[in-house]
Amino acid sequence: MARTPASRRTRGQALVELSLGILILITVLIFAIHFAEVGYISLKVTEASHSAMLDATGYKLHDWPNDDSPATSAASQAGQKADERYKDFDSRRSSTGSGTLTQAFTRATGMTVSCRTGGGPGFGPSFFTDLAYSDNGGMTCLSSADITAVRVPTDFLEDANQGFFKKKHYTPTPIHVCGIGRASGGGCPGQLTTMLDDWGLSGSTESRMCPLIPDFPGPCLNTKYWEMAASVHLTSGLGLGVAGSSLAQSVVGAMPFPFFFGGENAFWMSAMGEETGMVQPLPSEGWKLWPTSPGLVPGGISGIPYTIAYFQRDSCFLGKSCP
Structure with a gap:
């Protein structure tokens, strides 16, 4: 059966509509892939700052009493090491390579990570603990990178008079991405923050046993731990009064530590470990x-x-x- 002119016109119209649709579909597909890659890279930039912040907690952060200067070095080192690991946007590799990540339609460069003390949450001054603890102001970490579209045609059937599209297809513009929040004026105002250091006992000089010196309220072998606890006792009023001594004298007839009256106002401390069965x-x-x-x-x-x-x-x- 011979095809009629009407059927040929229908087939021709469908072909034209398919061709026009493909032009739009290809553009949408390219940019969908590009934006998906932008999202992936942005997550890696955020991951870099999180990694640095977690690493900082593994360093020495203080020296008893009241010395938080090691925290400054810990924040700096954690930022530097994260910066080295994430140069190629993949911390799993031992080599950072060229420092460039190229995907299907997206290229990322210039990954930077830095951390510093200050700018994070803190606990502020306290009369009772300031002799032993100091507030380092927490820690902030910042990461950023630059993203550029690649292999995306800037011209596509364009011509001012005879082209299919009258507007430019794409103008390449680098995107500056930040680990936290959006870029502003080429910088990253948002930063990841945390409190740094719980001032817990750490290291051999702080975590040793603290045996009480018999009948003498003086520092034990673990002087750092003793000084920390004694400072809180000092600022809390030293106990004051001799009610305990009076009670012991009247009931027992002697002091537990008999060489002076009013010994309850002194600071006595004993912290034994597993070595002695506590x-x-x-x-x-x-x-x-x-x-x-x-x-x-x-x-x-x-x-x-x-x-x-x-x-x-x-x-x-x-x-x-x-x-």
């Missing part, structure tokens, strides 16, 4: 073993649940069920 022998008390932590006392006096839990700690780790 107890300390005191010669002035007939070498009795006094518990200074919730540990086991020889003879089965208190502390037993704590000791059992301590020896079972290896089976309650990283998500394993506890006994």
